[in-house]
Each structure stands twice: as structure tokens, then as C-alpha cells.
Amino acid sequence: MNSFFKYFSDIFHGVKSLLIGMSVTGRYFFSPGQIVTQQYPENRKNLQMFERFKGEVIMLHDENNLHRCNGCGICENNCPNGSIEVIPARITGEDGKSKRIIDKHIYHLGMCTFCGLCVKNCPSNALGFGQEFEHAVFDRSKLTKVLNKTGSSIIKGVE
């Protein structure tokens, strides 16, 4: 007799638990509350990333095409996987002394792991993180970038 009742109570509890689960999914089906899915390619124009978002490493330039990098190479030493190459050059300054400037700041995006050590350790705050995140390209060589823009020079007063 006991097993007889157990048989039917098991069926009853089984159906009840399924209905409880269905009530949750049904509630979300008819009143989803907030919609979390983003319509990504369509909302590109007003898509706003967070300000600290690590999209890619960039060199910060002001409106006069001036940057703060003096080519010291601390970022290159701090990079764990060699994604930064600093090629410095020497010029003769106004006072006649030989001075070290940046010639090419090469950044291999394909090797970067976004650990943030280069940005954190830069003594003159020349580097930062950009917001760009659509990095897909057809050719791997396009992932190697020169960070200092052509014709740019160092801000006066930064050594």
C-alpha cells in the first residue's frame, strides 16, 4: 500500500516541480523586465565603452600632434611578451647637447595580452588605452602599429 501511495505522490511532486520551473520561464517569456541583449552591429554609432576599457595601447597625442614619449624604453622592458619595440633616435638639441627622442614606437597588437604594465609604469604618462575593439583584419601584418603619429614631436618640458 505504501509503495502505491509513493508512486502517485512521486508523480504529483514531479509534475509540481516541472510546473514551478515552467512558471519561472513563463514569467520571463511574457514579462522579460529588462532586455540585456545588445543589438551590436546596429548600435555601433551610440555604443559607449567604459572609460577604462582596454581596447588597445595608444600613445596620447594632443591637438598640436605632440606626445610625451621620450623613448626611454621602460615600457619595452616591462612588457611580458615583447609586444612593444622602442626605436630611439638621437638629435642635437637647442643647447647643442645630444638628446634621445623616439623614432618609432612599434606595438604588436597580436601579441598583446592587455596586462597594463606599460601604461602603469610609463614615467611620463605617454601611453594610454584606446576604446577601439574591432581588431579583426585579414592580414596579420596590419596588427603591427606605429604608435607615434607621423610628424609628431615631444611636448617641451617633458624629459
Add this chain to the structure above:
Amino acid sequence: MKEIINLPVSKIDEEEYHINMGPQHPSTHGVLRLVVSLQGEIVKNLKPHCGYIHRGIEKMCEKDTYPQIIHLTDRIDYLSSHISNHAVCLLVEKALEIEIPERVQYIRTIMDELTRIQSHQLWWSSFGMDLGGLTCFFYGLRDREMILDIWEETTGSRFLQSYNCPGGVMQDIHPNFQKKVHAFLKTFKKKIKDYDRILSGNVIFENRSQGVGILSKEDAISYGVTGPSGRGSGWSCDVRKTEPYSMYSKVQFNEVLRYECDTYSRYMVRMQEMHESMNIIEQLIDNIPAGDHSAKMKAVIKLPAGEYFQQVESARGELGLYVVSDGNKTPYRMKFRTPSFSNLSVLDHISRDMKIADLVAIGASLDLVIPDIDR
């Protein structure tokens, strides 16, 4: 040299046949290959083959300085990346005997617990999906998104943050951080009730998990199954209680223990741990003291020659770090004791004489992360 034999048993029974579960199988959650000997539908023997995602992280650590090692530990156990970062920082700070600001300890503990919650959320999602409930996957990932947004705002990354650095954290918390964590706690307390209504009380789920994959306490200890999987067998092995670090000695929380020893009890331990983690965050989030977000550190960090060990409680068990330093800026040898590797070793033992469909449930209840196994 002995020949490496791929077949799992020396005596091949004619009734038995061997199938490869993985390396590309949806329920192994990564590239794990399990060679299963079957008799009909019954699992007779199981041999895990590791190494498909071996990257040599321990060896790579030997050429990196201590701040550089942190970004590699993200990639060991990608679901508890913040906790692995924390372990390296604790080890370096212990070796150098540095005093860490209290603000940093608060931030790190909150981040650790957020990591634990999101890891358990993803585990819950994939557990439901492995047993055929695709709804769980959507609901779990929907709620996990809130934590990822909190991280993205503060650390700049959603997944592999590298937020800790020796002596502190990379940046101070974002002004919105506390507000958003409060909003998350408020929302998730409602949503976790849905989790119980959908999966925990479901008759299909109960029948597939209760009494399946029995792991006794003695076996859990002898195999070294730590974390929620070990606590589901009644083994009190929470490093946060046994060897408290950061703020864990000052907050009130319970170590969740269950004694049924089956898949369902391992499931319930993790569900309960999410409540405990929210409890810890609630105690800390309003009391973050003002101060610096990093202690003063030397530009080049050199550990004094010697051996160091640090253990932390990651989302799936005890993560141990063992470093031999010869006084240089790079470690001489670095060894990770990762929880998933030990947890995998018990899979053969507890899935014997079970059905192959139960193997999926057992594997999901151990919450294996494959890069954590292979390193």
C-alpha cells in the same frame, strides 16, 4: 623507454569497447580527452588524457619578473583569475614583508568574492546545459553580465583583469563601484531564487544527481579533492577558514558543508556558497576605508633567496603557489598546485559502474576548468 599505450586497460575484454569523450566534446568544457571503457552503457574504466592545452606557464614564469607573472596566472584558471592574481601578490608581499593598506585588502576581498559568484554562476549555467536545460545557460549568463560590467568599469577588462599588482591594485575603484555592487546584490538575491525553482527542485535534475557519483570523505582527502567538491563530501577544507588571508579573518561567514557525498550535495554547496559570498560582500562594501590603493614598492622586485608557499581558496578549490627564489628578479622555479588537476584525478574513481550519462553529470559537478589542469 616504455612505450606510451593509449588504450586504457592491459587486459582487453571482448565485451568492452573504448570511446573517446573529447577532446572536442561540449560537456568537457574544453579540450579534455577522456578514454572511457564501456560495457554496454556502464563505465568500467576511465583514463583522462591531459595536455591538449598545455602552454608551459610554469616554465614561462621563470623568465618573467614577479609583476609580469600576474598576467599569466589569469590564464591558468580563467574563471577565478582575480583569485590567482591575489595569490601571487600575497606571496610576494609575504616574502618582502610589506604592510598592505587596509583599503587594498577590502578591494581584493570584494573582488575575490565577486569572482567566486560569477564562477559559480557560469558553473550553474553549464551544469544545467549539460543535463539538458538550456534555459539555465541563458539565465546564468544574463546575471553574470552584471559582474562583468562592474569589472569592466573598474579594471578595464571583463575576463582576464590583471587587476592586482604586488603591493596593491592597478587602479583605484571606480566611483560607481559601490553603487553597482549594491545593485547587483539586490538583483541577484531575487534571481537566485529562480535558480532554485528552475533546477534545484526539478524532479529530472534530482533523479539524475541524487545518489550519483558518491565520493566519500576518506576518498576526498586521499585524492586531495578540495573546494566545493570536497566540502560536498563533508571535508572542511576551506582555506579562507583554515589559513585566513586578507579580510577573511575579520568577516563573518559560514563554511558550507554537506554530507550526502553525491553530485547533488556538491551542487548544493556551490548554490549555498553564492549566498555566503554575497554575505561577505555586504559586510565589506560600505566600509571600504579611505587611503592609498597601493603600497610603495621598489621599481624592481627581488625576492630574498629561499622557498615560499602561499595558498588561497579559488572558486574550485585550493590553489597553492610554490616559489624557489635565488635572489634574482625572476623566480628560479615556480610550481602551481591547481585544484582542477586533483579534482580530475578522482573522476575515474567516482564514475565507475555508473552510466555514461551520469559521467556528464559527475564531470559537471566537479567544475573542471581545463587550462587549470594542463597549465
